[in-house]
Structure formats: C-alpha cells, structure tokens
Amino acid sequence: MKWLRRTPKIQKIGLALGGGGARGLAHIQVLETLDELGIRPYRIAGTSIGAVMGALYASGLAGREMRDLVYHWQTPRPEKRHGILDRRDLRRWASMLDPSFDRSGLFKGEKIIKFLSDYVKCTxxxxLKIPLYVTAADYGDASEVVFKSGDLLSAVRASIAIPGVFTPVERDGNLLLDGGVVNPLPYDLLQDECDLVIAVDVGGVRHADETHRPSFFDTVIGGFEIMEASMIRDRLKSNPPDIYLRPDIRNVGLLEFHKADQIFHQTQPVQNELRQRLKAALKI
Structure with missing residues (x-):
C-alpha cells in the first residue's frame, strides 16, 4: 500500500481502539478508512476487543481483509449469504466460546486466542508491523498494566478477560482482568508520542426497555459497561483526544458477533466523519 506523506505538523498518528465486545467490529470500518486514505498509524493502543482488532491490524491484515474474515467465519457457504443471518451463524459464533468449570469465569477464552493465532502470524x-499497546487490569493492586513487548497472545487474552465472563489470566505472577476495568479507551497512552490521536469508543447506545426485565447476565455486563462509559466521559472532559468517534450502535449485545451487518451499517456515518476530519487535518 502507498502511504501518504504527512503535513509538516502532523507526522505521527495514533489510534486507540476501545472495548465493547461485538460492537468492536466497528473498528474494522475505521481501519478501512485509514487504508483508503493511505494512512498508517504510528502507534495503536487497544483494550479488550480493541486489543484483538489492533493485533490483527498491526500484524499486517488490512481492514478489508478483517471484514472478509468476519464474513468468512459467519458464512461457510458463499451461496448461502443473502444479507440475513440464520441460526447456523449463531451456532458458529457460539462455538468460539469454551465453557469453564473455574468459578472465576464462564468461559476460558482459549478458543478465541486459537482463532486469533491462526491469523496473527506474530508471537x-x-x-508486529505497527507498535501496539495492550491494556489489562491487575486484580491484586487494581492498577493498569500496559503490554508493549513479549508474548502477544497472552497479553490480548488478558485484555479480553471480562470479569465473570472470561477467566482471569496469570502472567508474570499477576492475575489479570479485562483492560476496560481501568482504561476502556486508552488514547492517553498515545498522546505523548503522537501528533494526532484518534479514539474510537464502541460502548454503544443504551436504551431502557420497560417490556424486558434484564437477566442476571445483562445486569452484570450492563453495570460493567456503565462503569466504562463513566470513566470515558470523565477523561474526555479533562483530556480529550484530537478526534473522538462513537458509532451509534444500538441493540447489539456483548457477544452478538453474528450481528456484523447491523454493526457495519450503523457505523457508516462515523466512517464518513473520520474521512472528512482526516482530510481536513492532513489537507488531503
């Protein structure tokens, strides 16, 4: 790919990819836009699903290849696809989840990492072709852990260890949880090193449903997401990124990866916004 020359004042562009489960598929469209404009990030920082997407992209996959990967996993037969998902898609995505008999989480997360290792050809x-920062939370001292070197997949696995959903990860003598517990949108890690920082918040949009009483799982995950949204709001007030993007993603749950078409459709306005703002900033 041919990369654009930067304007004198903007040479290093940082990209922060936030957590949000299945809504993180929206990150793919942001990456496609960067590819379209010939922009290669100088640094990427990712939390949870943002760490997964960041690892795929930093290892060399283009945004379009990542989209194709989602559709390949979702639709095993080319002739089947008519824009409407069926129960086989649900079963196929569910096969990525490996039940855990450990009381610390419902799923082990090993199948997700195995899937990732098939496409991230870096250990x-x-x-990596682009430097990547991956965040996790240290359960012992409630601190943020930022991985920049060493084993890649164990760092990503730690970053997706959503409390109660995926079991924690032990690394270097520490018990690690999802990075969203401490830094759900880690753009601050890039601000000292980059001239322009893009932050992509895929927390989604919540709406109260008076006809549906949330389940135990909905309540736990919903509480976690509210906590993340509160942290992001506070940080935006005190230290905002140069470009903040929040796709208007509605009615997509944490593990509803089978709703890829819906997510991509709802993210299109943000994709257009990013294109316009980058063209203005870089004078292209």
Whole structure:
C-alpha cells in the first residue's frame, strides 16, 4: 500500500481502539478508512476487543481483509449469504466460546486466542508491523498494566478477560482482568508520542426497555459497561483526544458477533466523519 506523506505538523498518528465486545467490529470500518486514505498509524493502543482488532491490524491484515474474515467465519457457504443471518451463524459464533468449570469465569477464552493465532502470524509484540499497546487490569493492586513487548497472545487474552465472563489470566505472577476495568479507551497512552490521536469508543447506545426485565447476565455486563462509559466521559472532559468517534450502535449485545451487518451499517456515518476530519487535518 502507498502511504501518504504527512503535513509538516502532523507526522505521527495514533489510534486507540476501545472495548465493547461485538460492537468492536466497528473498528474494522475505521481501519478501512485509514487504508483508503493511505494512512498508517504510528502507534495503536487497544483494550479488550480493541486489543484483538489492533493485533490483527498491526500484524499486517488490512481492514478489508478483517471484514472478509468476519464474513468468512459467519458464512461457510458463499451461496448461502443473502444479507440475513440464520441460526447456523449463531451456532458458529457460539462455538468460539469454551465453557469453564473455574468459578472465576464462564468461559476460558482459549478458543478465541486459537482463532486469533491462526491469523496473527506474530508471537511477540516485537514482530508486529505497527507498535501496539495492550491494556489489562491487575486484580491484586487494581492498577493498569500496559503490554508493549513479549508474548502477544497472552497479553490480548488478558485484555479480553471480562470479569465473570472470561477467566482471569496469570502472567508474570499477576492475575489479570479485562483492560476496560481501568482504561476502556486508552488514547492517553498515545498522546505523548503522537501528533494526532484518534479514539474510537464502541460502548454503544443504551436504551431502557420497560417490556424486558434484564437477566442476571445483562445486569452484570450492563453495570460493567456503565462503569466504562463513566470513566470515558470523565477523561474526555479533562483530556480529550484530537478526534473522538462513537458509532451509534444500538441493540447489539456483548457477544452478538453474528450481528456484523447491523454493526457495519450503523457505523457508516462515523466512517464518513473520520474521512472528512482526516482530510481536513492532513489537507488531503
């Protein structure tokens, strides 16, 4: 790919990809827009699903290849696809979840990492084509842990360890949880190193439903997402990124990856916004 020359004042562009489960598929359209404009991020920081997407992209996959990967996993037969998902799609995505008999989480997360390892042909951060920062939370001292070197997949696995959903990860003597617990949108990690920072918040839009009483799982995850949204709001007030994007993603749950078409459709306005703002900032 041919990369654009930067304007004198903007040479290093940072990209922060936030957590949000299945809504993180929206990150793919942001990456496609960067590819379209010939922009290569100088640094990427990711939390949870943002770490997954960041690892795929930093290892060399283009945004379009990541979209194709989603559709390939979703639709095993080309002739089947008519824009409407069926129960086979649900079963196929559900097969990515491996039940855990550990009381600390419902799923092990090992199948997700195995899936990731099939496409990320890098075992360490040092092998990536773009430097990547991955966040996790240290359960012991409630601190943020930022991985920049060493084993890549264990860092990503730690970053997706949503409390109660995926079991925690032990690394270097520490018990690690999802990075969203401490930094759901880690754009601050890039601000000292980059001239322009783009932050993509895929927390989605919540609406009260008086006809539906939330389940135990909905309540736990909903509470976690409210906490993340509160942290992001506070940080935006005190130290905002240069470009903040929040796709208007509605009615997509944490693990509803089978709603890819819906997510991509709802993210299109943000894709257009990013294109316009980058063209203005870079004078292209």
């Amino acid at each position: 360490t951060f040092e092998e």
